[in-house]
Amino acid sequence: MNKTSNFEFDDLQGLLRFGHGKLTDTCFMLLNIADVNAAKQWLSAAPITNASTTDALPDNALQIAFSVEGLRMLKLKESVIEGFSDEFIVGMTGDESRSRRLGDVGDNTPSKWEWGGSETAVPHVLLLLYARQGELDHWRTTVEGEHFATAFHLLSQLPTQSINEIEPFGFVDGISQPTIDWMQKQSTDIHERDRYSNLLAPGEMVLGYPNEYGYYTPRPLIDPQEDRLAAELPDAEDEPRLKDLGRNGTYLVIRQLSQDVPGFWQFLDKEAASDADRREQIAAAMVGRKRNGTPLIEQHIPGVAAEDHGNNFTFDLDPKGNHCPIGAHIRRANPRTGDFPPGVTGLFSRLLKILGFAQAPEEDLIASSRFHRLLRRGRSYGPVLSPKDAVKPDAPAGDRGIQFICLVANISRQFEFVQNAWMVNSKFGGVQNERGPLVGHRKPLIDGQSTDHFNRPDAAGTMRTVCHLPQFVTVRGGGYFFMPGLRALKYIAATPANGRDSAS
Amino acid sequence: MTPQSTFMITATVRVGELKNLRALLASLNQEEIPGHANPENDLIPFGKFDRLHFARFVIIEAKTAHEITAFGVNPRPWRPTLAFLGDIDGDRVSFLTQLAEHAASGLKQIFSYCEDFSEEDSDLLEWMKRHNVNQQANYVNWIGRTVKQIHEEAALHQSLSAYLQQIVDEVGRENIRQLRQKLLSYVEMEKHKGRLTLTPPEPTPAGWKTKNLAHKFGVPLILLLVSPIFLIIAPFFAIRLRMLERSDPELFIRTSREHIKTLTVQEDWDVSNQYSVFGDVKPGLFRLLTFKFIVFLTDYIAKHIYNRGYLTRIKTIHFARWVFVDNNHRVFFASNYDGSHESYMDDFINKVGWGLNLLFSNGVGYPTTTWLIKDGAQREHPFKYTQRRHQLPTEVWYKAYSGLTAVDLARNSRIRQGVENRQWNDAELREWLSLI
Structure with missing residues (x-):
């Protein structure tokens, strides 16, 4: 098959290609497997949505992902499971060192989570249902069918709420997304990717394809000689004699992030001495965008459609953060850096940069973005509360937040890196002891230096500092899941429930 | 050195x-x-x-x-x-x-x-x-760069940073010469009181x-x-x-x-x-x-x-x-x-x-x-x-200096240089203020 022309969209779960934005009603179900045989039966017939396009927009969608415990319950052999990454096998909460790295400390500590907070509490299955407005109940009945209740035990149903791509603090969300280079036209060679590009090799998001290093991320490969069921799986491109259980699948990271909306706006209101414009300014500086999504930087860059105003920029012309603070949320989440700091024009300047010469002290502190991108598919939840109402002392309390979901081929290099080195890192890009203004916790450094502030560099010289930031976002749950390709799902469903090798 | x-x-x-x-x-x-x-x-x-x-x-x-x-x-x-x-x-x-x-x-x-x-x-x-x-x-x-220097310069940065916060509103962000003057006098005063030390390098x-x-x-x-x-x-x-x-x-x-x-x-x-x-x-x-x-x-x-x-x-x-x-x-x-x-x-x-x-x-x-x-x-x-x-x-x-990165140490040294080397134009001055 010519891989450059025909991507196997019909084997890919739709979520890898679409956000299902038109399907406003969603239901995220956390399930445990109650009866393995019934579960397998349900899985083999489940109407999982694939990624091929249809003439008319679909009325509903169904996606599915499994935790490592879920795969074990479904009797996937341990030798196969060992082919997955360590992060997936250990889990988001299975190791305190990981929690420390992710900033899941203090109020974010997994033991305080509502779900997924310990190794044994991670749901087996994550089922994502999407439907047009008002049609979710009907879709759910269709999806569940007869034996669903026998097969699964519903642990919890994560709340979601459609508020038109606006996250609870009131900002347009989901603007920066990588564009997947399905045709694999862009070179991944380090000599050809000096500048930032939004186009990303499929292997960064989908297992079984070359990633940004030009290599295949390890994933479970199965010898069809030893396991006849595997014959139906796609071939492994890099190991032609083996079958690829990972191909067209991906890892799904989910985190329930609770947002203190009144807390956020009331803090800013106090900081702005109740001046609504100043309040918005500080909020925009913390996010790096105005509430309508307009970035604080104007600059055209190649590789992004001119009309995509929200993404048509890098931070190259703002190295000190005078326009968009270095510590702003979107600058941390996607610093839009290339393989080289700006200023590489020819062979000589390139050599100088490689050798580290002719650099400003604050230059080249941030890793190249293309190795650390996330495909985000989250949904927000909770009653809408506008900033205007949120600043009122009697602002209605309520559980608000986001079900953060991202799809990545390498959890540690992508999700964990962004969370650790960029989001909660108190030294990101040379900032002075401040963590992500929106999502960071506020624990001081080991030597007691505080991190609960936010600096806005200023062309005048002196930085503007916002002090004593409270924590606005608290983690309430989360886990690492594997979202298989459709043939891989068939394989998982078909594995004999007695756990014996099918070849014997 | x-x-x-x-x-x-x-x-x-x-x-x-x-x-x-x-x-x-x-x-x-x-x-x-x-x-x-x-x-x-x-x-x-x-x-x-x-x-x-x-x-x-x-x-x-x-x-x-x-x-x-x-x-x-x-x-x-x-x-x-x-x-x-x-x-x-x-x-x-x-x-x-x-x-x-x-x-x-x-x-x-x-x-x-x-x-x-x-x-x-x-x-x-x-x-x-x-x-x-x-x-x-x-x-x-x-x-x-010695351990002693690292600690002294970190203390200098902390002290300047706190003081700058205090004076910026009364002096005004744009009034950079006066900001500098106040900061420098503050350093002298703190040194005099023994709260800051900037030991010159050894031969x-x-x-x-x-x-x-x-x-x-x-x-x-x-x-x-x-x-x-x-x-x-x-x-x-x-x-x-x-x-x-x-x-x-x-x-x-x-x-x-x-x-x-x-x-x-x-x-x-x-x-x-x-x-x-x-x-x-x-x-x-x-x-x-x-x-x-x-x-x-x-x-x-x-x-x-x-x-x-x-x-x-x-x-x-x-x-x-x-x-x-x-x-x-x-x-x-x-x-x-x-x-x-x-x-x-x-x-x-x-x-x-x-x-x-x-x-x-x-x-x-x-x-x-x-x-x-x-x-x-x-x-x-x-x-x-x-x-x-x-x-x-x-x-x-x-x-010996937990909480500080190599980038922090370099910044603190630049701040100190700014205190000791007083020949600046406006751009350099703004740059110096931005480090604090």
Whole structure:
């Protein structure tokens, strides 16, 4: 098959290609497997949505992902499971060192989570249902069918709420997304990717394809000689004699992030001495965008459609953060850096940069973005509360937040890196002891230096500092899941429930 | 300027005492933070030694010794060896003397788990001097920056930063000359009150200066003299190199999760982390000589070129050293770096993969390179597996300035320069204010 022309969209779960934005009603179900045989039966017939396009927009969608415990319950052999990454096998909460790295400390500590907070509490299955407005109940009945209740035990149903791509603090969300280079036209060679590009090799998001290093991320490969069921799986491109259980699948990271909306706006209101414009300014500086999504930087860059105003920029012309603070949320989440700091024009300047010469002290502190991108598919939840109402002392309390979901081929290099080195890192890009203004916790450094502030560099010289930031976002749950390709799902469903090798 | 130096005292651990030694070393650590020294512990009160930047105790074990069998070579025996390393201001002997004076009983207790040391009759200082192992290459983030200077400059920054917050509203952000004036008077006042000190640098030791200069010009001169020989052997070198790169076995061995856990449990408590790694040199004289030559060059450029806050594109390494041990069959590498392990490695792969390949591809287990600089580390997973597999847990780690990164230290020095060097235009002044 010519891989450059025909991507196997019909084997890919739709979520890898679409956000299902038109399907406003969603239901995220956390399930445990109650009866393995019934579960397998349900899985083999489940109407999982694939990624091929249809003439008319679909009325509903169904996606599915499994935790490592879920795969074990479904009797996937341990030798196969060992082919997955360590992060997936250990889990988001299975190791305190990981929690420390992710900033899941203090109020974010997994033991305080509502779900997924310990190794044994991670749901087996994550089922994502999407439907047009008002049609979710009907879709759910269709999806569940007869034996669903026998097969699964519903642990919890994560709340979601459609508020038109606006996250609870009131900002347009989901603007920066990588564009997947399905045709694999862009070179991944380090000599050809000096500048930032939004186009990303499929292997960064989908297992079984070359990633940004030009290599295949390890994933479970199965010898069809030893396991006849595997014959139906796609071939492994890099190991032609083996079958690829990972191909067209991906890892799904989910985190329930609770947002203190009144807390956020009331803090800013106090900081702005109740001046609504100043309040918005500080909020925009913390996010790096105005509430309508307009970035604080104007600059055209190649590789992004001119009309995509929200993404048509890098931070190259703002190295000190005078326009968009270095510590702003979107600058941390996607610093839009290339393989080289700006200023590489020819062979000589390139050599100088490689050798580290002719650099400003604050230059080249941030890793190249293309190795650390996330495909985000989250949904927000909770009653809408506008900033205007949120600043009122009697602002209605309520559980608000986001079900953060991202799809990545390498959890540690992508999700964990962004969370650790960029989001909660108190030294990101040379900032002075401040963590992500929106999502960071506020624990001081080991030597007691505080991190609960936010600096806005200023062309005048002196930085503007916002002090004593409270924590606005608290983690309430989360886990690492594997979202298989459709043939891989068939394989998982078909594995004999007695756990014996099918070849014997 | 006070130049930095190192020590690395090694001794074989007595048979059967490994567990007891580990337990004793753990007693030097903070209770709740694995692997991190309590600066005031009874055995070696690290915090009292004001010339000490970093220190660590590592038990060097050859856990990956079997990997060399892939080359058809039997592993050499290796007994677990205790190593006590430090990076210090000034010369080694005077520091070891201080150590022997102020931590004698603790050191004796620790070294008593090693062979050929007995608590009663040993002259501790002489014993340490005898057991010191010299490195083949050493990197210092900023040669001449002392621990004392680091603490003084950090205090200066903190104090200026708090005061600037106070005065900016009354003076006005745009009134930069007046802001500077107020800040400078404030520093003078604080100095007068004894709350701030900015000790001028010590004179550079004459002996060091001469030696450094001789090294700076002598090495290129010698290389120039022998360059005709290099030219003659270059084609043979290239052919042999490519042959080996094609035929060397590639080991794609995943690191066990237990091993990773013992390493990560010590990481990401502070803004910096430690890294100790140990492995075999690939068999054959060709690999050894190439390795040694590259390490030799690294030492040269670290001394004379990369001594001002960056090592090529990397600004996150405080100290690093390469040490050949076991009669040149094995190499030990130790570094102190900022950020998490994953970002350290990603930085390496993306920014200096070529340098990493040059330096480590002559080690067993390293992913295949092409022409010594290509591929290698860019083979992400084989590389990440191999560097974790060869990594050793550090029993005790001390950093004299927790909470500060190398970038912080450089910034604090620039702030201090701004205080002491008063000739500025407006742009420089704004730049200075933006650092505070």
